[in-house]
Structure formats: structure tokens, C-alpha cells
Amino acid sequence: MRKEKDKIKIIALGGLNEIGKNITAIEFKNEIIIIDCGLKFPDEEMFGIDVVIPDVSYLVKNIEKVKGIFLTHGHEDHIGALPYVLKELNVPVYGTKLTLGILESKLKEHGLLSKVTLNCVKPKDIIKLDIMSVEFIRTSHSIADSTAIAVHTSMGVILHTGDFKIDYTPIDGQLADFARFAELGKRGVLAMLADSTNVERSGYTMSESTVGVTFKEIFRKAQGRIIVATFASNVHRIQQIIQAAEENGRKVAVSGRSMENIIAVAMEYGYLKFDEGTMISIDAVNRYPNEKLTIITTGSQGEPMSALTRMAASEHKKVNIVEGDMVVISASPIPGNEKLVSKVINQLFKKGAEVIYEALADVHVSGHACQEELKLMHTLVKPKFFIPVHGEYRHLKQHSELAAKLGMPKSNILIADNGEVIELTRNSIRKNGTVVSGQIFVDGLGVGDVGNIVLRDRKHLSQDGILTVVVTIEKQSGNVMAGPDIISRGFVYVRESEDLIEEAREIVKKALKECEEKHITEWAAIKSNIKDVLRMFLYEKTKRKPMILPIIMEV
Amino acid sequence: MRKEKDKIKIIALGGLNEIGKNITAIEFKNEIIIIDCGLKFPDEEMFGIDVVIPDVSYLVKNIEKVKGIFLTHGHEDHIGALPYVLKELNVPVYGTKLTLGILESKLKEHGLLSKVTLNCVKPKDIIKLDIMSVEFIRTSHSIADSTAIAVHTSMGVILHTGDFKIDYTPIDGQLADFARFAELGKRGVLAMLADSTNVERSGYTMSESTVGVTFKEIFRKAQGRIIVATFASNVHRIQQIIQAAEENGRKVAVSGRSMENIIAVAMEYGYLKFDEGTMISIDAVNRYPNEKLTIITTGSQGEPMSALTRMAASEHKKVNIVEGDMVVISASPIPGNEKLVSKVINQLFKKGAEVIYEALADVHVSGHACQEELKLMHTLVKPKFFIPVHGEYRHLKQHSELAAKLGMPKSNILIADNGEVIELTRNSIRKNGTVVSGQIFVDGLGVGDVGNIVLRDRKHLSQDGILTVVVTIEKQSGNVMAGPDIISRGFVYVRESEDLIEEAREIVKKALKECEEKHITEWAAIKSNIKDVLRMFLYEKTKRKPMILPIIMEV
Missing domain, CATH: 3.60.15.10 (Ribonuclease Z/Hydroxyacylglutathione hydrolase-like)
Structure with missing residues (x-):
């Protein structure tokens, strides 16, 4: 060996x-x-x-x-x-x-x-x-x-x-x-x-069961509908929500794709215990009075397309937040998600819901x-x-x-x-x-088709946008046949900056003329010239550095 | 009245x-x-x-x-x-x-x-x-x-x-x-x-003076250089750092533009008390042994260009983090800055510094x-x-x-x-x-020259980049003289996606031909056609929606 x-x-x-x-x-x-x-x-x-x-x-x-x-x-x-x-x-x-x-x-x-x-x-x-x-x-x-x-x-x-x-x-x-x-x-x-x-x-981290104690208090006091957002995969949390609902005679409906998927799996494999008749379809929520309803939903991280976020923004097809709703966000914001979560909390409060989250009660461990x-x-x-x-x-x-x-x-x-x-x-x-x-x-x-170069470009584009400069040049003579045209996106509000773009066009024209005079005919050199003069001009005028994309067409 | x-x-x-x-x-x-x-x-x-x-x-x-x-x-x-x-x-x-x-x-x-x-x-x-x-x-x-x-x-x-x-x-x-x-x-x-x-x-929020108690403990124990990052405007915090330094026979240098500015103002107007000889220039730090030095710096929020961030990334001209340095981040991350701060903490630890922050000690109120x-x-x-x-x-x-x-x-x-x-x-x-x-x-x-349209474009560009499609058309005949050329930025890594771009070009060609056959000559209609076919093609192939910018040049 x-x-x-x-x-x-x-x-x-x-x-x-x-x-x-x-x-x-x-x-x-x-x-x-x-x-x-x-x-x-x-x-x-x-x-x-x-x-x-x-x-x-x-x-x-x-x-x-x-x-x-x-x-x-x-x-x-x-x-x-x-x-x-x-x-x-x-x-x-x-x-x-x-x-x-x-x-x-x-x-x-x-x-x-x-x-x-x-x-x-x-x-x-x-x-x-x-x-x-x-x-x-x-x-x-x-x-x-x-x-x-x-x-x-x-x-x-x-x-x-x-x-x-x-x-x-x-x-x-x-x-x-x-x-x-x-x-x-x-x-x-x-x-x-x-x-x-x-x-x-x-x-120590507290036991998962301590959250159940908080749920029981919340469910006992709640007058209207209760909507609880949590991680779809936290089956124990979901079990405790179902239990609190059952103890208070409430039905439970589920909203959000990942929540529906995982609860289906958990039910199939026996990881969730519930009485017959407890679970109802989200389509059936309007058949029950609010005080008999619990909705378990995704969106505890304020994810833009999640069910809770859509409810808060009045974009959910089945559930509309109304005054008297009690929304429990049973999760901590993962670092980076604080603002998203906060936005949802603000919207829910504005709609008249009572919102309970980690800062206010022990609804998460x-x-x-x-x-x-x-x-x-x-x-x-x-x-x-x-x-x-x-x-x-x-x-x-x-x-x-x-x-x-x-x-x-x-x-x-x-x-x-x-x-x-x-x-x-x-x-x-x-x-x-x-x-x-x-x-x-x-x-x-x-x-894997997006690498660091593409990401660097996306970042650059996100900061100051892009200016595309197009010129059509005649193959034989090298004469400018059309353009230069400048089209910008994400740079300035075009209507208010017509003068700036017009000045930029003049600068490119001048650069092209200089190239002609100096007999610079290599496309790469012409493009690089256009880029340089434009970059300097725009930075001086705006202190911004948009991406500059010169394109030469040959006829 | x-x-x-x-x-x-x-x-x-x-x-x-x-x-x-x-x-x-x-x-x-x-x-x-x-x-x-x-x-x-x-x-x-x-x-x-x-x-x-x-x-x-x-x-x-x-x-x-x-x-x-x-x-x-x-x-x-x-x-x-x-x-x-x-x-x-x-x-x-x-x-x-x-x-x-x-x-x-x-x-x-x-x-x-x-x-x-x-x-x-x-x-x-x-x-x-x-x-x-x-x-x-x-x-x-x-x-x-x-x-x-x-x-x-x-x-x-x-x-x-x-x-x-x-x-x-x-x-x-x-x-x-x-x-x-x-x-x-x-x-x-x-x-x-x-x-x-x-x-x-x-x-209750604790008194600012409780932070001073923590500083005194830290300063008493520290063997090497102490670097404290805090909000430049927190003159009381800075006063307490200076006092802890003086009590332990340390000089104090300052790094970071806003910190230098505000400390200069505070000193000028008598808001900071310090013994003669305590404050030294950041240029002079190498003249003192590490155990005699304190550096007060910006960067408590992990701001990319701040002094502490530059120190952590070995990009600071005067201060290089070495093993034995004690870095105190005397601030809470403002929501949204958690990841930036965390990155700096990781870099400092990797360089062998001891790092003290809010999760570990009472260094902020x-x-x-x-x-x-x-x-x-x-x-x-x-x-x-x-x-x-x-x-x-x-x-x-x-x-x-x-x-x-x-x-x-x-x-x-x-x-x-x-x-x-x-x-x-x-x-x-x-x-x-x-x-x-x-x-x-x-x-x-x-x-005010950047409004919601520009921001929407920047967001769009940041997500999937841009495809510029340029065609040169002859004014009289409407014939395509050059192109279509497709140039993308921030969309895919071009070398690995040559086939995709070539296919896209063919699709645009076909769309142009159809326009010709249907006698569509309005630029707006041609552009809109190009956009539609490209958007559908690219989404089907990549499930992405880059910005599509069709440009028509006329000769």
C-alpha cells in the first residue's frame, strides 16, 4: 500500500x-x-x-x-x-x-x-x-x-x-x-x-417549542384573520401554527408555491399532524368568517414575488389584507433582506393590519x-x-x-x-x-454562461447607463455616410439633456474628422478615439462614467 | 383677519x-x-x-x-x-x-x-x-x-x-x-x-458614557496598535477614544476625509479636549511603536472607499493591518450595510487583527x-x-x-x-x-436629471444587460446596406455564446425581410418588429430579458 x-x-x-x-x-x-x-x-x-x-x-x-x-x-x-x-x-x-x-x-x-x-x-x-x-x-x-x-x-x-x-x-x-x-x-x-x-x-438558542407558546397567545387574542409567514421548510413551525389554529377552531389555508410544495410533501410523508377538515384550499377562504381562518404563507423575507408581498401590495388574487387582519412574520430577516421585509411591514400596517414580527414578540427562534x-x-x-x-x-x-x-x-x-x-x-x-x-x-x-466580465458590465451599466455611438462609414473612401448617432439608456433623462447629447455628437464628429486627417483608418483606433473623447467630455460635464459603445457600420 | x-x-x-x-x-x-x-x-x-x-x-x-x-x-x-x-x-x-x-x-x-x-x-x-x-x-x-x-x-x-x-x-x-x-x-x-x-x-438606550467603560477595558488589555472606526460626527465617541488613549500613553492619529474634517471643526470650536502632543499626523504613525498608537478612522459602515475598508484591503497608503492590531468597530451597521461591514470584518480577521464589534462587546450605543x-x-x-x-x-x-x-x-x-x-x-x-x-x-x-425612467433603465440593464442591433438602410430603396450587427454587453459571455448571437442575427435578418415584403417602411414599426422577435427568441433560449436597442442608420 x-x-x-x-x-x-x-x-x-x-x-x-x-x-x-x-x-x-x-x-x-x-x-x-x-x-x-x-x-x-x-x-x-x-x-x-x-x-x-x-x-x-x-x-x-x-x-x-x-x-x-x-x-x-x-x-x-x-x-x-x-x-x-x-x-x-x-x-x-x-x-x-x-x-x-x-x-x-x-x-x-x-x-x-x-x-x-x-x-x-x-x-x-x-x-x-x-x-x-x-x-x-x-x-x-x-x-x-x-x-x-x-x-x-x-x-x-x-x-x-x-x-x-x-x-x-x-x-x-x-x-x-x-x-x-x-x-x-x-x-x-x-x-x-x-x-x-x-x-x-x-x-443558547431557544427551543422551537417556545415559538408555539407565543403563537398560542397570539391566536387566543386575535379577533380577525391570522396570516403567518414563515420559511416553507420549517415543518415544525408549520405544525405549531396548525395546532394553534385547531385549538382556536380555525381552518388553515396555504399560499405560496414553495409553501404548497413542501406542505404537500410533509403531509404525504406524515410530517404534519392535523385533524380532518382543518386544511382548506386557498380558494375556499372566502367561505369562512375571518375569525375562523389562518393562512400560512411564504414571504417572510419580503421576497418581491412571494405571497405575503403580493398580499401587502394588493396583488394577491385570493387574499386581500383588511383592517383587523393579524399578520405574523415568523422569521428573522436574513442579512441583506432587512429593507425588503421592512417595506412589507409598512405596507401591511398601512392597510390596517396588526403586524407582529421579531422585534415585537418571540415569533422566531x-x-x-x-x-x-x-x-x-x-x-x-x-x-x-x-x-x-x-x-x-x-x-x-x-x-x-x-x-x-x-x-x-x-x-x-x-x-x-x-x-x-x-x-x-x-x-x-x-x-x-x-x-x-x-x-x-x-x-x-x-x-455558467455569465462570468465576471458580464457581471462587471452589468454593474457598470447599473451605475451610469450606456451611450451607444453609431457611425456608418463608406468602405472605399472612409467617408462618414451617416451619423454619428448617439443613443443613451440609463444615463440622463433624454428630453432634459438634449443639449448635452448634441454637444457629445459634435465632439464625436470632431474626433472622426481628426481621425480622417491623421489617416487613422483602423476601426479599433477610431473606436478608442471616440471612447476617450466622449468619456472625458461626459465626466467633465456630469461627473459620471457611462459605458460607451462605439459601433462602426461599413457600406 | x-x-x-x-x-x-x-x-x-x-x-x-x-x-x-x-x-x-x-x-x-x-x-x-x-x-x-x-x-x-x-x-x-x-x-x-x-x-x-x-x-x-x-x-x-x-x-x-x-x-x-x-x-x-x-x-x-x-x-x-x-x-x-x-x-x-x-x-x-x-x-x-x-x-x-x-x-x-x-x-x-x-x-x-x-x-x-x-x-x-x-x-x-x-x-x-x-x-x-x-x-x-x-x-x-x-x-x-x-x-x-x-x-x-x-x-x-x-x-x-x-x-x-x-x-x-x-x-x-x-x-x-x-x-x-x-x-x-x-x-x-x-x-x-x-x-x-x-x-x-x-x-432605555444606554448612556454614551457606557461605551467609554468598554473602551477603557479594551485599551488596558491591548498589546498592539488600536484602530477604532466610528461615525465621524460622533464627537463624544471620539472624545472617549482620545481619553482612553491618553490614559494609556497612546498617541492618536486620524484617517478618512470626513473624520479629518469634523475633528478639525470640533477641535477649532473646542468640542474636543486633549493634551498637547496627543494628536499626531497620520504621516507620523510609523515613528511610534504600535503599542503607543491609536488610529481613529472612518469606515464603520464598510463603505467601499472609506479608510478602514482600504486598510482591510491593503489599499491604504499609510496604514497596513498587521497581526496584533486591535480593530474596534464602534457602530451598528445601518440596515442594508450588514454585508459590507461583514466583508471588512472578515478581511481584518484574515490579516490577523483582533476585531471587536457590536456582536462581541458594548462598543456602541x-x-x-x-x-x-x-x-x-x-x-x-x-x-x-x-x-x-x-x-x-x-x-x-x-x-x-x-x-x-x-x-x-x-x-x-x-x-x-x-x-x-x-x-x-x-x-x-x-x-x-x-x-x-x-x-x-x-x-x-x-x-434631478436622473428620474424614474433612467432608474428603471439602469435596473433593467443591471439584470440582463443590453443587446444593440444596428442596421444601415438605403434611404431610397429601403434596402439593407449593412448589418444587422448585434453587440451585447452584460448579457452573456460573448465567446461562449457566438452561436446564440449568430442565431439572433438570422432572426433579425428574417424580420427585416418580412418588413420589406410587407412594405413596412416606418422606422418605428421596423424597430418594434426587431424588438419583438428578438425578445421572444432570447427569452425562449435563455429565460432572460435583456434590453433590446434597435438602431437604424440611413444612407
Whole structure:
């Protein structure tokens, strides 16, 4: 056996130094397993991009080694890239029932369902591959059926926590498998990769069940209709809303595509309990008095096309907000969404609704472990080596400090970046090289056809617009036959700036004449001349730098 | 005397249903006074816009009535529009020393200083106009020299709180004039306009001096250089940093243009106390050992060109972040800036600095009153009528509910919008019509030349880019002489999409031919045809909708 085979390689292709796009490869001898395959939502600077997925070239190149994709839970940032990645990397997928149920509806939309092998697992299941074994361990999170994953190798165990929190009173009664974490810890865990999302928060995340207490109070007091917006995938939250509704004799209708999809999956697989007759169609809401109605809806992030946003803007076909409605936004704004959420809250208030959101009542808890919960996981698992994951650098850094404070030697903690190869032996952890990694932009049907140049152009266009300058030139003589014409978009309000555009035209004319006099006939040189004189002129006049696009037509 | 003269009109031209751009006109008989004249920073959707200022057409139209602009304090959202507005509305400006000091440096930049009359006032000063009198009353806020303004009329007193908090231990020892608020309240205040920014927060805002306690701890422990980023205008915060530095034998250097400007003003007017030799030039920092240095800098909001952001990106000419540096971000991210701030924090950590920010330590307090402080103000002033100001609708709504809970009849509370005319008599408050109001976009040198059409185009361009289609047509025959040429920017990566563009060209050719066959010769019709076929083709192929700009040249 060659020596390098005795090293375990851990390679995150996403999820390090970023929030989202989680995907980690574990490679040992000639086997690779993949944990999660998520997407990321675009930053503000990624104009026009729908979603961002990981670059999996390394895995495609090594596809014969890849034994499967193992999913910790069904959130977008853990499964959302699969409809794209599975097209290139069609390997078996393993996950718990709800996780696969949510994935199935995505694959169906992409016409992939029949082409992919999905293997449903239960917590405690161990999938034995040729070299490694993959064990699913129940955790608590803001979606049901969440797991950690322990990868057993002859060198030791690698434990990936997935996203988790500690919840002693979970809604479905399914406690995290503390005993198994402790058992693994007792036997010895070589390395742990753990969720860093909430490492900056001291103390504990409250139990999901505390939100139910707030709901019960709200439902008891409410006089009119109750509309609750939350994350579609938070089945436990939805269960608590249904329960509060039933206790108060209210029917429950659902609005919003992702909410309808996930609730359908959750109902089909038995993840939601409700009395017969509780659930009604959104088309039937007008048949019931307001005080007998609850509507569960998407839009807790103020997403422009979501159901709640449409209700707030009077653009929803079935639900019109009226005075006396009570709207509960059962979520925190994800950083970047604050203004969108605020806009919806303002609109709802203006329509006379009472609006309850996180600033005003305990209508949301996080799904991620705070400092004391992380300490519990570290203390149970007692890994030899630690790699903080799922977070920006600030989170990874602080998670590594938390581990150090618990007594782990700093040399046993490693903060890595996407694409870096982490090599593990029984006694060592180190970085050794990198593989291709990065972000692929999805824009409409295009996957990867928008790159940094296109984005830079979109940003430029967004700031100061564009000026197109067209000239028709006679091939033989080089004489200007028509133009220069200047058409601008997104630059100035044209009617009020006719003089400016006319001056610009004169400047281009002059530049063309100078080119003629200097016998400059190369198109590239003429275009560059036009660009230079226009840029200077416009900047002097307006202190703006629109994109300038000179076009020469030849007749 | 005609009857309508017995009504006081209050018209906010900004600051209602928005954060920023604060400006309120109070009109009685033939006199108008203006309280504040601020700007607003652009929303994400306002592509390329630098700042947003209020539309003051109503005031310009009534300029002969306008007796002056009275400033509550020197923040951008209260004075920032003056360099633009004073060009159209050159009336006397009144404010406290620091407020005018900050304003002067702005007016200087705009070449306006010599053209404007600035009148320096002290708290307790009363400016007697022909009909109204304007009284300045000291408050506490996150900038020194803040005031409320009481407008005395024969109908009663209108009190505008300005931005305020309750601070029993202000850094400069200058307590808010509680006695005067109580006195006015006892004599009777007709209407109060009060700051709603923090109305969603229960309890009290901590005193500014609590931040000093944290600074002292940080400075005592720090081994290397200390870099503190904060709001340039927070002179009290800067005073506390200087004091902590002096107590620990550190020099203080300043970086960032606005920080240098405001500290220069504050030093000139005696608002900062420091020992001789404490302040050093940023050019001199390399002459001192790191443990003897403090740098106060801009960039607490992660602004792309600010000093701290440049330091974090290794683009600052004088300061390079090194391991052992302690960076304190003494501010909260303003909603919308979270990601920018986070990016800077990540970069600083990566460079090996220790970074302390609000999530980790008490290095910032708000400048605005929380619920209990608002209750104190309402209780002291006991106004007959109440108009919540400075906030989005959610804040105004909740502030009105707070007032109602304190016992004010709901009919005496009025939530208004910008431009609405609020009419007050001794016994009534009501809305009566509107005046012109709105937002004027400043983009480079242009004030108002970018409107909604330009912004809509910029947004469109930012999402999917632009396709320019050029055809040269012979005037007489209508024959195509050159083209169609298609040039795209921000749409697809051209090299990888040559086939798509070629197909698009063929489609345009076909459309042109059809026009010829159908004898369609109107340019507008031809252009519209090109647009339609291209839009459909591109959407089908890419699910994107780039802007399509057909240009026809005639030879």
C-alpha cells in the first residue's frame, strides 16, 4: 500500500468563508463521498443572477471514485445545487425521507427525477461502501429529519455536524441522538467539522417549542384573520401554527408555491399532524368568517414575488389584507433582506393590519447552535482535530477560538478555504494544495454562461447607463455616410439633456474628422478615439462614467 | 383677519415614511420656518445615485414667506441637502456652533460659503421673527450641540424634538434641558413632533458614557496598535477614544476625509479636549511603536472607499493591518450595510487583527430614544396633539400607539405623509390637501436629471444587460446596406455564446425581410418588429430579458 493512500483528504468545495453553497468531499484511498450540495443566493453585486452553485469540476474529473452524495437535511443551502450538479455528476443520493421528498419536487421541476437514484435512509442507518461507511445521526434543526454524518474509515471517524441546534423539547419528540455523539466521542473521533453560523451569539438558542407558546397567545387574542409567514421548510413551525389554529377552531389555508410544495410533501410523508377538515384550499377562504381562518404563507423575507408581498401590495388574487387582519412574520430577516421585509411591514400596517414580527414578540427562534450548544457538541464528540465550517471567516475564526478555549491545542484546529485540500492522518492535520473550486452563476437557463466580465458590465451599466455611438462609414473612401448617432439608456433623462447629447455628437464628429486627417483608418483606433473623447467630455460635464459603445457600420 | 390665517400648517417635505431626508415646514399667517434640511442615502434600487434630497418646490414658490432654516443638529440626514437646496432657497440658516461648523465645511466644498447667511445660536436662544419665535432647547444625541426646537405662535407652541435620547451622564456634561421641556409642558404645548427611530425597542438606550467603560477595558488589555472606526460626527465617541488613549500613553492619529474634517471643526470650536502632543499626523504613525498608537478612522459602515475598508484591503497608503492590531468597530451597521461591514470584518480577521464589534462587546450605543425615553418626553411635554416623525410607517404607527397608551386620545394623534398639509387650530388637527413633495436624485453633478425612467433603465440593464442591433438602410430603396450587427454587453459571455448571437442575427435578418415584403417602411414599426422577435427568441433560449436597442442608420 502506498503511503499517500493512508491520508484522508477533506475538501470543501463550498461553505467556507461564505454562508451557503455547502458541499464537502471526503476522499480516502480510491473513494470519495460528498456531504451536501447546496446553493447560495446571489450577493447584491451579482446583478441578474438567480442562484450560485459550487464548481464541482474536481468531482466530475474523479467521478469514478465518487460513491454518493449524502445529505444532512433539506434546506436550499444543502440540497439546492443538486438539480444542476446531478446533470454532470449522476451518483447515488442518500438522505432522510423529508430531505428526499423536498429534493424530489425540485428534480421533478428539472425533469431529472427518473434519471437519478435516491436512497432513503433513517437516522442510525450506516451505508457501507467499499472503504468508508457513512452513518446518519439525528440532530435538531429548523427543518425536520436533520442529521449529522459520521464517516467511518480505518484511520478514524470524521464527524460532520450538519446544521444543528440543541433542542430538548423538539416538536416531533425526536431528540438529537446525544448518546451516539457521546459514544463516538468516547471511542475517539479523528476530526469534527461543525456548523459555525451562530458562534457569535452567547448562550443558547431557544427551543422551537417556545415559538408555539407565543403563537398560542397570539391566536387566543386575535379577533380577525391570522396570516403567518414563515420559511416553507420549517415543518415544525408549520405544525405549531396548525395546532394553534385547531385549538382556536380555525381552518388553515396555504399560499405560496414553495409553501404548497413542501406542505404537500410533509403531509404525504406524515410530517404534519392535523385533524380532518382543518386544511382548506386557498380558494375556499372566502367561505369562512375571518375569525375562523389562518393562512400560512411564504414571504417572510419580503421576497418581491412571494405571497405575503403580493398580499401587502394588493396583488394577491385570493387574499386581500383588511383592517383587523393579524399578520405574523415568523422569521428573522436574513442579512441583506432587512429593507425588503421592512417595506412589507409598512405596507401591511398601512392597510390596517396588526403586524407582529421579531422585534415585537418571540415569533422566531434560530435553527443554529449558539456558543453554549457548540460547547456541548465539542465536549460530547471530543474530536482530535477540528475544522469549523458553514460561516464567513469571522465565524470560522471565532469557532476555532471557542474550541481552543475548551482545551483543544491550536495546532489541531484548522481554518481552511474552499478548494483547499486538508490532509488527515491519525496524528496530523495539514493543508496540501488546492483543487479547482469556485462559484458558478445560474441566470435563467444559463449555467455558467455569465462570468465576471458580464457581471462587471452589468454593474457598470447599473451605475451610469450606456451611450451607444453609431457611425456608418463608406468602405472605399472612409467617408462618414451617416451619423454619428448617439443613443443613451440609463444615463440622463433624454428630453432634459438634449443639449448635452448634441454637444457629445459634435465632439464625436470632431474626433472622426481628426481621425480622417491623421489617416487613422483602423476601426479599433477610431473606436478608442471616440471612447476617450466622449468619456472625458461626459465626466467633465456630469461627473459620471457611462459605458460607451462605439459601433462602426461599413457600406 | 381672515379665518384661514388662524391655522398653523405643518408640512413635512421629508422624514415621514422614510429614514432620512428630514425637513419640516411650519407655516403660520405669512411666515414659514423650516426645521432641518437633510439628505437620504439611496436605496439599493436607486442605481448610480449618490444622494437623495427633498423636493422643495413648495418652499421656493413661497420663498417670500420663508424666514429661515433652523437646524436641530449636524447629521447628514438633517443638514446634508442644504448645499443643494440653498442654491434655490437662499434664506438665513440658524444652528448651534458645531452644527454650523460642519455645515460650513460642506458649503465650502460647494463654493457656497460666502453666499449664505449662517446665524450661530446657543441652546435657550429664541429667534424672534415677525409672527413666530423659534427657541432652541438642548437635547442629547450621538452628536454634540443637538437641540429640539420650540416654535412659539399666538395659537400655541409646536415642539419638534429633533433626534434625541435621554442621557443622564453625557460626555460633555451638558444635560438635556429637562426643565424647559417640563416648563413648556406645564404651560401647554399645542403639538409635538417627535423622533420615532427607536420606538420598536423597549427599555432605555444606554448612556454614551457606557461605551467609554468598554473602551477603557479594551485599551488596558491591548498589546498592539488600536484602530477604532466610528461615525465621524460622533464627537463624544471620539472624545472617549482620545481619553482612553491618553490614559494609556497612546498617541492618536486620524484617517478618512470626513473624520479629518469634523475633528478639525470640533477641535477649532473646542468640542474636543486633549493634551498637547496627543494628536499626531497620520504621516507620523510609523515613528511610534504600535503599542503607543491609536488610529481613529472612518469606515464603520464598510463603505467601499472609506479608510478602514482600504486598510482591510491593503489599499491604504499609510496604514497596513498587521497581526496584533486591535480593530474596534464602534457602530451598528445601518440596515442594508450588514454585508459590507461583514466583508471588512472578515478581511481584518484574515490579516490577523483582533476585531471587536457590536456582536462581541458594548462598543456602541444608539443616539435615539427607546420606548421608556419616549414616554418621558411625552410625559414632560404633555402635548395636546401629536405627530410622530422620523421613521417608516411601522415606526410612526407604533409611536402613535405608544402615545395612545400614555392616555392621549387617538383623535389627537395624526400619522401623515410627506407633502400632506396638517392644519392645526387650538382645538383641532386635520389633514387638508397636499403640496408638491418627493425625492430629487443627485448623481454626480446632476441634480434631478436622473428620474424614474433612467432608474428603471439602469435596473433593467443591471439584470440582463443590453443587446444593440444596428442596421444601415438605403434611404431610397429601403434596402439593407449593412448589418444587422448585434453587440451585447452584460448579457452573456460573448465567446461562449457566438452561436446564440449568430442565431439572433438570422432572426433579425428574417424580420427585416418580412418588413420589406410587407412594405413596412416606418422606422418605428421596423424597430418594434426587431424588438419583438428578438425578445421572444432570447427569452425562449435563455429565460432572460435583456434590453433590446434597435438602431437604424440611413444612407
